[in-house]
Amino acid sequence: xxxxxxxxxxxxxxxxSWRVRIALALKGISYDLxxxxxxxxxxxxxxxxxxxxxxxxxxxxxxxxxxxxxxxLAIIHYLEETRPNPRLLPQxxxxxxxxxxxxxxxxxxxQPLQNLGILKQIGERKTEWAQNCIASGFQALExxxxxxxxxxxxxxxxxxxxxxxxxxxxxxxxxxxxxGPYPTITRIxxxxxxxxxxxxxxxxxxxxxxxxxxx
Amino acid sequence: xxxxxxxxxxxxxxxxxLAIIHYLEETRPNPRLLPQxxxxxxxxxxxxxxxxxxxQPLQNLGILKQIGERKTEWAQNCIASGFQALExxxxxxxxxxxxxxxxxxxxxxxxxxxxxxxxxxxxxGPYPTITRIxxxxxxxxxxxxxxxxxxxxxxxxxxx
Numbered sequence: 001x002x003x004x005x006x007x008x009x010x011x012x013x014x015x016x017s018w019r020v021r022i023a024l025a026l027k028g029i030s031y032d033l034x035x036x037x038x039x040x041x042x043x044x045x046x047x048x049x050x051x052x053x054x055x056x057x058x059x060x061x062x063x064x065x066x067x068x069x070x071x072x073l074a075i076i077h078y079l080e081e082t083r084p085n086p087r088l089l090p091q092x093x094x095x096x097x098x099x100x101x102x103x104x105x106x107x108x109x110x111q112p113l114q115n116l117g118i119l120k121q122i123g124e125r126k127t128e129w130a131q132n133c134i135a136s137g138f139q140a141l142e143x144x145x146x147x148x149x150x151x152x153x154x155x156x157x158x159x160x161x162x163x164x165x166x167x168x169x170x171x172x173x174x175x176x177x178x179x180g181p182y183p184t185i186t187r188i189x190x191x192x193x194x195x196x197x198x199x200x201x202x203x204x205x206x207x208x209x210x211x212x213x214x215x
Numbered sequence: 216x217x218x219x220x221x222x223x224x225x226x227x228x229x230x231x232x233l234a235i236i237h238y239l240e241e242t243r244p245n246p247r248l249l250p251q252x253x254x255x256x257x258x259x260x261x262x263x264x265x266x267x268x269x270x271q272p273l274q275n276l277g278i279l280k281q282i283g284e285r286k287t288e289w290a291q292n293c294i295a296s297g298f299q300a301l302e303x304x305x306x307x308x309x310x311x312x313x314x315x316x317x318x319x320x321x322x323x324x325x326x327x328x329x330x331x332x333x334x335x336x337x338x339x340g341p342y343p344t345i346t347r348i349x350x351x352x353x354x355x356x357x358x359x360x361x362x363x364x365x366x367x368x369x370x371x372x373x374x375x
Contacts, residue, residue, distance in 0.1 A: 055303035056265060067254050071268070074260035081253045093241045094227050100234035105216060108231070108268040118273065121289075129281075140216040 006031040006064040009053070011038045012206035012213075015111055015167030016072040017060040021201035022163045023076045027083045031062075035208030038116055073107055076160055088160050095155065098148045102141065102161035106168050110137035114171065130175045138172065138182045145184040152188055158195070166192050170203065233267055236320055248320050255315065258308045262301065262321035266328050270297035274331065290335045298332065298342045305344040312348055318355070326352050330363065 008024065008031050010017035024031055036059050037044045044050060045057045054061040054070050061070045065082070069075045080088050089096050112118070114130040122129045148154045153161035169189045172179060179186050192198050199205070204215035221230045225242070229235045240248050249256050272278070274290040282289045308314045313321035329349040332339060339346050352358050359365070364375035 056269065056300040058269075065254070067257070069257050069261055071261045071264035073268075074257050074264050077260055078253060078257040081256065093238060094225070096241065097227070097229050097234050097238040100237055101229055101231045104231035104234050104267070107264070108233075108272050109216065109218075112268050112272045113278065132281075144216070 006062060007034055008032070009034050009036050009050070009059050009061040009063075010206070010208075011036055011059050012203045012209045014038065014059050015171050016058075016107075018167040018170070018201060018203060019072045019107075019163045020060045020062060020075050021206075022166070022197050023079050023088060023160075025197035025201050026086060026088065026158065027079055029079065029083060031064075033207055035206070037208065043116075073103060073160065073164075076163065080160075086158075088158070088163070090154065090157060090159065098154045099159040099161045102144060102148065102153050103159075103164045105137065105141060105144070106161075106164040109140075110134060110168055111164075111171070113137075114175070127175060130171075131177050134168070134172045134175060134177045135181075137168075138177070138185055142182045142184055145188070149184055149188060151191055158192070162188070162192050165189060166198055233263060233320065233324075236323065240320075246318075248318070248323070250314065250317060250319065259314045259319040259321045262304060262308065262313050263319075263324045265297065265301060265304070266321075266324040269300075270294060270328055271331070273297075274335070287335060290331075291337050294328070294332045294335060294337045295341075297328075298337070298345060302342045302344055305348070309344055309348060311351055318352070322348070322352050325349060326358055 006024075006029065008017070008020060010021065010033055012035070036050060038059070041047075045059060051057050053063075053068060056070050058070060060072055060075065061068060062075050063069075064078075069078060076088065089099055110133060113133040119126040119130060145153060150156040152158055153165055165185065166189055169179070169185060202215070203209060204213055209215075216230050218230060220232055220235065221228060222235045223229075224238070229238060236248065249259055270293060273293040279286040279290060305313060310316040312318055313325055325345065326349055329339075329345060353362075362375065363369060364373055369375075
């Protein structure tokens with residue numbers, strides 16, 4: 001039986017979806033993308049159809065190898081374990097731990113605090129809220145990167161940490177966070193955006209990118 | 216990051232609970248906290264991440280301070296919303312525990328989050344699978360000995 005192509009449910013501007021798009025691009029995995037608009041129609045992620053696919057009502061969701069997965073880092077770990085080349089985790093367990101620490105700091109400690117659902121509940125002061133969350137998280141991250149970074153977040157190989165960094169910096173820019181205090185984050189982000197996988201997966205180049213934001 | 220937990224081990228300092236737990240798993244692999252099958256591993260991580268990224272950060276101390284007066288309602292909503300999704304996921308994955316019949320990283324995330332739910336007086340009625348699994352896990356020695364009511368810093372009035 002021929003394997004079906006993976007299907008990724010994604011929103012162009014979802015930073016979590018972008019992480020998975022980068023991983024798929026880096027590993028050369030071709031897939032079909034089904035856009036889910038988080039804003040239109042009250043949020044297409046709340047449709048009965050999407051909820052049946054993913055009870056968490058979130059993107060990214062990946063259908064692959066007969067299973068349906070959500071949570072970007074769970075998806076990326078699965079890709080890493082089943083399509084191990086090129087690697088997204090170092091071989092050394094201590095460096096792996098540093099990669100995961102940085103990825104989790106972004107994926108648990110920053111992004112969820114400024115995602116769409118939360119900002120809707122915060123209301124009027126949402127921009128200030130988002131800026132504070134990101135600035136606070138980046139302040140800690142900048143210090144951690146002093147110890148771990150080479151060309152990229154951990155040493156000189158692209159890792160899961162880098163997949164989390166770039167989309168979070170894009171969020172920071174969208175909320176007009178002053179990036180002046182974070183030179184290491186800025187440098188690494190710039191270097192990563194030179195790489196093809198980060199370009200091809202960019203929000204400005206997705207099937208669902210609105211015309212006015214398209215590259 | 217100015218947060219707990221932080222673990223100093225093997226000459227390094229780690230934070231982020233799941234990064235720490237993965238490091239322990241990779242360097243002290245027995246007994247295992249992740250299944251061998253990659254698909255089941257993915258389910259374990261999905262559940263663990265749902266709790267560790269999708270629920271807990273939204274109701275942690277730092278956030279609730281900023282929310283102010285309506286913090287209890289806020290916490291209840293975050294947890295109820297997250298548990299509603301989790302209850303459905305567990306329909307597909309659970310055996311005795313979150314994924315099949317072996318304790319995994321998902322279970323390590325579940326029990327503390329249920330304790331948070333109880334602290335914020337979340338009605339657990341709609342989540343029978345979460346409740347059942349939580350109860351089974353609390354029978355295990357590792358979950359008892361690590362319980363908040365038995366720590367060196369547990370206040371006297373909360374001590375078991």
